[in-house]
Amino acid sequence: MRAEVLVIGAGPAGIAAATAAAENGCKVIVLDDNVTAGGQIWRGATVDSANTQDVAKQRAMERLQRSGAQVLNGRSVFSADASGTVQTLQETASGNVVEQFHFEKLVLATGARERFLPFPGWTLPGVFGAGGLQALVKGGYSVAGKKIVVAGTGPLLLAVATHLAEDGAVISSVLEQATLAQLAPFAASLWTHPAKLVQGARFRVKLWKTPYRAGCWVIEAIAGSGQTLASVRVTDGTRTWTEPCDLLACGYHLVPNTEIAAFLGCAFRESFVQVDSAQRTSLPNVFCAGEPAGIAGLEAALVQGEIAGLACAGRSHASLQRRSAAERAFGDRMEKAFALRAELRSLPRPDTIVCRCEDVPFARLQGHQGWTDAKLQTRCGMGPCQGRICGPAIEQLLGWRPVSIRQPLFPVPLQAFCFPDASENNTTELIKEKA
Amino acid sequence: MPKLLSILINNVTCQVAPGTTVAAAMLLAQQPSRISVDGDPRVALCGMGICFECRAVVNGTSHRRTCQMLCEDNMTVETNS
Amino acid sequence: MKCFDVLIIGAGIVGSAVARECALLGWRVGVIEGGTPAGAATAAGMGHVVVMDDSAAQLALTAFSRSLWRAESTKFPKSVEYEGRGTIWVAADEEEMAEVGTRQKVYEEAGIAASLLTAAELAKQEPNLRHGLAGGLLVPDDGVVYPPAAAAFYLAEAKRLGAEVFYARALSASHKQVRLSDGTELTADRIVLAVGTECDLLPALPIQKRKGHLIITDRYPNFLHHQLVELGYLKSAHKVTDDSVAFNIQPRQTGQLLLGSSRQYGNEQPEAEAEMLRRMIDRAKQYMPALEKLSVLRVWTGFRAATADKLPLIGPAAGLSEDSSLWLAAGFEGLGITNAPGAARLLVDGMLGRESAIDATSYLPIRLTEPARLAHA
Numbered sequence: 084m085r086a087e088v089l090v091i092g093a094g095p096a097g098i099a100a101a102t103a104a105a106e107n108g109c110k111v112i113v114l115d116d117n118v119t120a121g122g123q124i125w126r127g128a129t130v131d132s133a134n135t136q137d138v139a140k141q142r143a144m145e146r147l148q149r150s151g152a153q154v155l156n157g158r159s160v161f162s163a164d165a166s167g168t169v170q171t172l173q174e175t176a177s178g179n180v181v182e183q184f185h186f187e188k189l190v191l192a193t194g195a196r197e198r199f200l201p202f203p204g205w206t207l208p209g210v211f212g213a214g215g216l217q218a219l220v221k222g223g224y225s226v227a228g229k230k231i232v233v234a235g236t237g238p239l240l241l242a243v244a245t246h247l248a249e250d251g252a253v254i255s256s257v258l259e260q261a262t263l264a265q266l267a268p269f270a271a272s273l274w275t276h277p278a279k280l281v282q283g284a285r286f287r288v289k290l291w292k293t294p295y296r297a298g299c300w301v302i303e304a305i306a307g308s309g310q311t312l313a314s315v316r317v318t319d320g321t322r323t324w325t326e327p328c329d330l331l332a333c334g335y336h337l338v339p340n341t342e343i344a345a346f347l348g349c350a351f352r353e354s355f356v357q358v359d360s361a362q363r364t365s366l367p368n369v370f371c372a373g374e375p376a377g378i379a380g381l382e383a384a385l386v387q388g389e390i391a392g393l394a395c396a397g398r399s400h401a402s403l404q405r406r407s408a409a410e411r412a413f414g415d416r417m418e419k420a421f422a423l424r425a426e427l428r429s430l431p432r433p434d435t436i437v438c439r440c441e442d443v444p445f446a447r448l449q450g451h452q453g454w455t456d457a458k459l460q461t462r463c464g465m466g467p468c469q470g471r472i473c474g475p476a477i478e479q480l481l482g483w484r485p486v487s488i489r490q491p492l493f494p495v496p497l498q499a500f501c502f503p504d505a506s507e508n509n510t511t512e513l514i515k516e517k518a
Numbered sequence: 519m520p521k522l523l524s525i526l527i528n529n530v531t532c533q534v535a536p537g538t539t540v541a542a543a544m545l546l547a548q549q550p551s552r553i554s555v556d557g558d559p560r561v562a563l564c565g566m567g568i569c570f571e572c573r574a575v576v577n578g579t580s581h582r583r584t585c586q587m588l589c590e591d592n593m594t595v596e597t598n599s
Numbered sequence: 600m601k602c603f604d605v606l607i608i609g610a611g612i613v614g615s616a617v618a619r620e621c622a623l624l625g626w627r628v629g630v631i632e633g634g635t636p637a638g639a640a641t642a643a644g645m646g647h648v649v650v651m652d653d654s655a656a657q658l659a660l661t662a663f664s665r666s667l668w669r670a671e672s673t674k675f676p677k678s679v680e681y682e683g684r685g686t687i688w689v690a691a692d693e694e695e696m697a698e699v700g701t702r703q704k705v706y707e708e709a710g711i712a713a714s715l716l717t718a719a720e721l722a723k724q725e726p727n728l729r730h731g732l733a734g735g736l737l738v739p740d741d742g743v744v745y746p747p748a749a750a751a752f753y754l755a756e757a758k759r760l761g762a763e764v765f766y767a768r769a770l771s772a773s774h775k776q777v778r779l780s781d782g783t784e785l786t787a788d789r790i791v792l793a794v795g796t797e798c799d800l801l802p803a804l805p806i807q808k809r810k811g812h813l814i815i816t817d818r819y820p821n822f823l824h825h826q827l828v829e830l831g832y833l834k835s836a837h838k839v840t841d842d843s844v845a846f847n848i849q850p851r852q853t854g855q856l857l858l859g860s861s862r863q864y865g866n867e868q869p870e871a872e873a874e875m876l877r878r879m880i881d882r883a884k885q886y887m888p889a890l891e892k893l894s895v896l897r898v899w900t901g902f903r904a905a906t907a908d909k910l911p912l913i914g915p916a917a918g919l920s921e922d923s924s925l926w927l928a929a930g931f932e933g934l935g936i937t938n939a940p941g942a943a944r945l946l947v948d949g950m951l952g953r954e955s956a957i958d959a960t961s962y963l964p965i966r967l968t969e970p971a972r973l974a975h976a
Contacts, residue, residue: 116567116586117566117567117586118539118586118587118588123566157586159567162873174582174583174586174587196564196566196568197564199563199564206554206558206560208550208559208560208561209561210563211561211562211563211565212563212564212565212569214564214565214566215562215563215564215565215566215569216565217565218564218565218566218585219539219541219542219545219562219565219585220542222538222539222541222542222565222585223534223535223537223538223539223542223543223546223589224541224542224545224546225546310558310559340568439554439560439563439569439571440555440570441555442554442555442556442558452635452636452766453635455635455638456635456636456638459635459637459638459642459747460678460747460748460751462853465896465897466570466896467570467573467581467817467894467896468568468569468570469896469897471568471569472563472564472568472569489871489897489898489899490871490897490898491895491897491898494570494581494817494894494895494896495894495895496891496892496893496894496895497814497816497858497880497883497890497891497892497893497894497895498880498891498892499895500814500873500876500877500880500895500898501877501880501881501884501891502877555818555853579892580817580819580894581817581894
């Protein structure tokens with residue numbers, strides 16, 4: 084299939100980019116690996132969803148639909164090249180479908196994932212990511228009546244706690260590792276973002292009985308009878324105590340999904356994709372919007388997406404630059420507010436698993452020359468998540484930056500590689516699994 | 519209320535609402551999605567298709583990411599070991 | 600300036616095996632690694648410990664080296680993942696089956712166990728092969744190993760015996776002097792180049808890069824039991840000009856499957872190529888259709904260090920360099936893992952002027968120098 088503008092990711096940034104480009108006359112296709120559009124923050128968003136409470140989300144979805152951009156869900160991008168092709172895999176109950184898309188311009192709106200930091204017991208059933216548990220609840224897992232500790236860092240924790248409480252969970256506490264002193268300037272700055280304050284008020288209403296403890300973090304998850312979670316050990320740095328719970332939802336803010344950008348060869352600025360004021364990367368036909376260009380939240384994603392979409396369509400985006408700069412500044416303040424404390428790096432014990440795919444304990448990672456050496460000798464990061472979970476953790480624990488990204492960008496069945504050569508002028512090809 | 523779907527998780531029939539992901543169904547049934555390399559039970563962690571802890575055997579095919587997959591009537595799901 | 604009896608440049612599996620062999624003699628050993636130990640050809644390779652009979656000299660070296668792997672197999676740490684899986688050379692049709700018979704005789708004469716498998720026996724050994732294949736040759740004493748861990752084991756043994764490792768690039772190495780990128784200068788009676796495909800230190804090395812692709816799957820325990828190689832592999836490996844692919848699949852101890860193989864000359868791009876992958880997979884599916892559903896975790900490429908006669912360079916660099924302190928352990932093409940312990944033994948024999956278990960003259964670098972080739976012609 085051919086698109087003038089191909090957008091990868093149907094979260095807020097991708098939706099904004101697709102809408103802007105399509106409204107300005109471009110043929111736009113949006114690819115997303117989730118079941119429905121909306122990304123993580125707008126997970127489950129559809130135009131006719133009755134329980135859609137977020138007005139902004141509904142408006143954005145309606146406008147996207149009117150723009151004429153085509154949204155294709157359930158597509159995981161496993162191969163891409165900057166000269167103009169992207170390959171996706173769609174897994175369905177009846178078989179796998181491989182598709183090839185050709186583009187003139189590409190917008191990477193691949194969003195972010197939670198950062199996980201290993202601590203003793205974090206592999207026990209009952210321990211989830213914070214956003215992870217929220218996503219699973221949106222997917223039909225009921226937590227009604229469960230006693231839950233929400234922990235980690237970042238603005239997501241309150242949103243998660245609220246959502247879980249709305250599902251009937253008993254939130255016993257929300258533990259934020261950042262200190263109040265760290266958080267105060269950020270909280271004060273929210274006055275300039277009324278939308279964010281309204282959300283905050285909603286959290287208050289739902290969680291008025293729940294203690295929100297800043298400067299506290301989980302040091303261990305403890306199993307009861309059987310191999311499931313029974314309680315967590317919590318500390319404020321001087322005092323340590325036990326909190327019984329059924330579930331722990333723990334995540335340490337966000338890390339960007341930059342694998343496709345790295346594979347394409349886009350230049351980076353530290354962990355983020357380097358972009359100019361038009362959201363253009365170092366590759367002239369590749370743009371990047373939202374979290375991969377710098378963690379700055381929903382509003383930044385929307386404005387950056389719109390800029391990228393306008394730039395793809397050759398339209399001016401000058402009027403959006405002020406808003407964009409303000410949102411970037413918000414992101415910078417957020418980063419400072421939720422900076423990780425050093426103590427979190429000493430949570431793993433020698434036998435604490437760091438790489439969950441290959442069960443590599445912390446002790447085995449020490450004494451290596453670097454990431455490549457450790458990978459070769461321990462298989463850390465060589466499992467199906469391809470280092471997406473242990474990589475950011477190891478960056479914190481040992482200071483190693485992630486190394487080369489290889490094909491496929493996601494595990495795919497062998498047959499996915501048998502798709503006809505890009506030089507053959509193919510549109511859509513179906514490769515059905517034989518029963 | 520829409521008709522419930524019937525799926526088989528580790529040989530036990532479970533009823534779930536349409537729109538439920540397979541990962542959520544396995545959690546509701548209190549079944550691990552996979553057994554780790556060293557033999558420990560694991561369940562979904564990230565809920566968004568990144569961590570691969572939720573992979574299970576779906577309709578006979580192993581290593582399927584269940585958090586990205588909706589339940590279908592008469593689906594069979596097993597813990598990936 | 601630090602002095603050694605021998606300095607080995609390159610901590611791949613060959614350099615590490617040589618380091619251990621030298622350290623066992625009580626020598627002062629230095630090892631120099633400018634990148635990640637075992638991070639180049641050793642990491643890219645399959646780890647098939649296999650007897651190959653492309654030529655009499657190749658058969659002699661692979662058989663000798665395999666015997667060293669087997670003798671040590673119980674001493675390896677678990678991480679080395681040595682398993683005596685055996686190889687099955689798969690015959691697709693009756694013509695190939697006739698070749699299997701010829702080959703068995705060659706192996707028998709060399710004292711290498713090998714047994715014929717009928718079509719039914721082959722199907723029983725490997726139920727995931729397609730029906731209708733003619734049979735095969737089972738070489739039961741071949742093995743499978745995880746090369747980076749094996750190299751690390753050799754290097755750790757060398758260190759235990761007193762060897763010192765320098766993590767820096769060797770900028771120059773000649774006449775008993777080695778200069779490192781961090782400014783260190785070292786000296787030694789002998790310098791061994793175990794450099795894989797990196798020939799900067801001795802541009803006269805008659806080594807060409809031969810690119811290969813490999814694919815690794817997720818874990819599928821019991822899907823496969825032996826390393827399987829199509830009988831046409833030798834034909835494919837022989838081709839010097841065209842790009843070629845062959846069915847070659849290995850069961851890892853983890854339950855993962857390692858699928859090869861491709862051979863390309865004159866292509867030094869490290870990127871995996873869609874066309875080669877497709878040809879490899881198409882070939883593999885002709886033997887094992889069930890593979891197509893298995894989940895692929897990673898695809899990578901590597902470069903084999905190929906010589907004109909498909910035999911390695913083991914011995915003094917005489918003929919390629921007038922520097923008598925320079926020794927070579929290089930040019931192993933696709934058999935670096937199999938031949939590492941054997942090559943280490945032959946090289947040290949040569950340094951000591953000691954007789955070797957096999958005739959080492961076929962591997963002397965001097966054979967590939969211009970005068971030697973002219974004399975041969």
